[in-house]
Amino acid sequence: MKEFRRRPVRTGITVFGVAVAIATLASLLAFERGYRRGLVSELDRLGAHILVVPKGRPFDAASIALHGANWPCYLRESYLREVRSVPDVATAAPALMQATPLEDGRSMVVVGITGDYLKLKTGWTLEGHFPASGLDVLVGSDVARRRGWRLGDTVEIPGMPGSRTVSGLLAPTGGADDGFVFVPLEEAQRILGRDRVLTHILVRLKDPEALDGAVGRLRGCNAGMDMNIVPLTHLFRTIQAMIRSTRGWLGAVAFMALLAAMTGVSNSILMVLSERTREVGVLRAIGASPGDVFRLFWLETLLTCVLGGALGLFAAMVASRGVESWLRSHMPFAPTDPLVRMDPLILCACLVGTVLMGSLAGLLPAWRASHIPP
Amino acid sequence: MRNKPDTEPHPILIQAEGLSKVYRRGSETVAALHGVTFEIRRGEFVAITGPSGSGKTTLLNLLGAMDVPTAGTLILDGFDVASLTESGRTQLRRHRVGFVFQHFGLVPTLTVEENVALPAFFARRNDARQVSELLETVGLGHRRNYYPSELSGGEMQRAAIARALVNRPPLWPADEPTGNLDMQTGLTVLGLFRRLNADGLTVLVVTHNDVIASAANRRLDLRDGRLMGPDTGPTSMPRVPAGPG
Numbered sequence: 001m002k003e004f005r006r007r008p009v010r011t012g013i014t015v016f017g018v019a020v021a022i023a024t025l026a027s028l029l030a031f032e033r034g035y036r037r038g039l040v041s042e043l044d045r046l047g048a049h050i051l052v053v054p055k056g057r058p059f060d061a062a063s064i065a066l067h068g069a070n071w072p073c074y075l076r077e078s079y080l081r082e083v084r085s086v087p088d089v090a091t092a093a094p095a096l097m098q099a100t101p102l103e104d105g106r107s108m109v110v111v112g113i114t115g116d117y118l119k120l121k122t123g124w125t126l127e128g129h130f131p132a133s134g135l136d137v138l139v140g141s142d143v144a145r146r147r148g149w150r151l152g153d154t155v156e157i158p159g160m161p162g163s164r165t166v167s168g169l170l171a172p173t174g175g176a177d178d179g180f181v182f183v184p185l186e187e188a189q190r191i192l193g194r195d196r197v198l199t200h201i202l203v204r205l206k207d208p209e210a211l212d213g214a215v216g217r218l219r220g221c222n223a224g225m226d227m228n229i230v231p232l233t234h235l236f237r238t239i240q241a242m243i244r245s246t247r248g249w250l251g252a253v254a255f256m257a258l259l260a261a262m263t264g265v266s267n268s269i270l271m272v273l274s275e276r277t278r279e280v281g282v283l284r285a286i287g288a289s290p291g292d293v294f295r296l297f298w299l300e301t302l303l304t305c306v307l308g309g310a311l312g313l314f315a316a317m318v319a320s321r322g323v324e325s326w327l328r329s330h331m332p333f334a335p336t337d338p339l340v341r342m343d344p345l346i347l348c349a350c351l352v353g354t355v356l357m358g359s360l361a362g363l364l365p366a367w368r369a370s371h372i373p374p
Numbered sequence: 375m376r377n378k379p380d381t382e383p384h385p386i387l388i389q390a391e392g393l394s395k396v397y398r399r400g401s402e403t404v405a406a407l408h409g410v411t412f413e414i415r416r417g418e419f420v421a422i423t424g425p426s427g428s429g430k431t432t433l434l435n436l437l438g439a440m441d442v443p444t445a446g447t448l449i450l451d452g453f454d455v456a457s458l459t460e461s462g463r464t465q466l467r468r469h470r471v472g473f474v475f476q477h478f479g480l481v482p483t484l485t486v487e488e489n490v491a492l493p494a495f496f497a498r499r500n501d502a503r504q505v506s507e508l509l510e511t512v513g514l515g516h517r518r519n520y521y522p523s524e525l526s527g528g529e530m531q532r533a534a535i536a537r538a539l540v541n542r543p544p545l546w547p548a549d550e551p552t553g554n555l556d557m558q559t560g561l562t563v564l565g566l567f568r569r570l571n572a573d574g575l576t577v578l579v580v581t582h583n584d585v586i587a588s589a590a591n592r593r594l595d596l597r598d599g600r601l602m603g604p605d606t607g608p609t610s611m612p613r614v615p616a617g618p619g
């Protein structure tokens with residue numbers, strides 16, 4: 001069917017409105033998907049169900065344990081025994097974390113660990129071996145890449161005296177571990193002058209479903225007064241709930257934008273119609289049926305919407321990087337995976353939405369047009 | 375293109391009897407035609423004349439199946455227009471009537487060629503060769519890819535005439551086709567009319583122009599919605615005009 005080209009400026013504005021609405025919708029969906037996946041895989045990589053930290057704010061604690069930073073206060077190593085004695089606990093891995101600021105604004109995060117850590121990180125792939133002596137280090141993939149360290153190299157680590165041997169390289173995990181350097185726990189305690197203390201304990205349960213009971217029992221033990229027991233799944237769930245409430249609002253905004261764009265399209269086509277009433281009359285006079293006229297205007301509206309939708313999706317894809325970094329700087333807790341994930345499903349959903357919207361928006365103008373007499 | 379080859383081409387193309395048209399605007403009514411009776415044979419060239427407001431456009435719209443009479447019967451190429459449904463009248467307009475407007479009525483966003491092809495498009499048919507032949511006939515072969523705004527008035531009207539011919543309708547009503555043209559251009563268009571009439575088309579022209587009116591082989595003269603002269607039949611006897619209330 002022959003397209004009915006007209007006013008480029010007005011059509012442009014209408015198309016822009018649709019594009020903005022669709023871009024908002026697509027970004028929102030992409031964020032929702034990316035964020036949830038990010039949280040889930042972050043949990044997987046962590047390999048732990050419960051995080052035991054010193055008393056303090058659990059959100060800070062989680063963020064620190066997950067992404068590495070200096071610890072404000074410490075746990076006594078003796079608590080570890082108590083944690084291990086709780087029946088639901090399969091593995092309790094102690095850790096002492098220390099971050100040394102570097103000149104470039106980053107920091108060197110050193111984590112003292114024991115072999116228990118490996119039992120949690122079932123997803124790890126090592127080249128070389130886990131640190132056997134105090135002078136061995138296991139290096140995360142990002143650190144190794146940035147510093148050009150290779151297996152067997154003798155290296156100096158900021159914040160640690162003397163030189164050490166890279167005994168192991170950690171294959172990329174996609175998580176925070178990539179940015180850490182791991183040393184034996186006792187060595188970390190020795191260098192840092194923090195004898196018999198820990199910054200956190202990662203706990204893996206025999207049965208993740210038994211989380212609530214395990215948390216209760218951990219809180220009830222003698223050392224429970226001095227420890228903060230953070231159930232990670234709960235923590236993630238809380239974060240998700242926070243995001244969800246915001247998302248509800250954003251969803252409403254996107255919906256309104258969609259509605260506004262739709263009325264915009266309808267309105268613009270109605271205006272075209274009122275300017276072209278006589279022309280439609282002529283079309284009817286030379287043999288167009290009401291159905292022909294209906295199709296003409298309906299398709300015109302649909303095309304406008306699909307054009308806008310396609311532009312919007314394109315814009316959303318182009319802008320997703322910017323949106324990503326903006327979100328990262330504005331969110332209390334962001335997983336290391338991409339937050340904004342544009343996948344084909346979202347693109348399809350948005351296109352279907354556009355077509356639906358266009359079809360709806362086109363009904364009124366098309367119906368009106370088809371009732372213009374010859 | 376004959377739509378119904380089985381129907382015998384009747385020599386009488388239009389048969390109007392007691393044709394009346396009353397327009398309603400809210401509570402007001404305007405009687406534009408009062409029981410007009412006449413016949414038009416195939417191949418005639420008829421001029422419809424009369425002072426402004428006498429009902430010429432109203433009559434032509436009825437003859438072009440654009441509107442339905444308030445009273446009386448109108449048989450157009452064998453079809454009773456008043457008893458047809460909207461889609462039936464669409465079919466009539468599409469295949470049996472080629473309307474030409476005073477304002478040309480070209481779609482400004484389509485090229486000349488696309489404009490001419492429009493009625494064929496609505497008739498679900500596509501014949502590019504015929505379109506270009508028609509453009510040659512009206513002398514617009516070199517303007518096929520122009521937009522209407524790039525044409526002169528006479529060229530626009532010739533494009534409109536080509537468009538009216540594309541579905542090969544037997545009837546060809548034109549409402550003041552030269553009203554927006556200067557004398558010289560008007561005469562060119564008139565020449566085109568005569569040529570097409572000579573080829574067998576039935577031409578109905580509403581006109582204020584005496585030259586055109588005298589070129590026709592018959593004249594229907596309207597006064598206040600009534601026919602004057604030889605075609606005035608008994609049903610056009612003066613009546614009380616329909617008034618408000």
Ligand SMILES: Nc1ncnc2c1ncn2[C@@H]1O[C@H](COP(=O)(O)OP(=O)(O)OP(=O)(O)O)[C@@H](O)[C@H]1O
Nearest residue numbers: 397398399404406425426427428429430431432433
């Ligand atoms: N759609 C309409 N609604 C109401 N009244 C109408 C309508 N169309 C025409 N009329 C009235 O019907 C009468 C005849 O109008 P018509 O257009 O047929 O005249 P005309 O002979 O074509 O005049 P002109 O030479 O000025 O074009 C006029 O009084 C006009 O006001």
Ligand SMILES: [Mg+2]
Nearest residue numbers: 430431432549
């Ligand atoms: Mg008129």
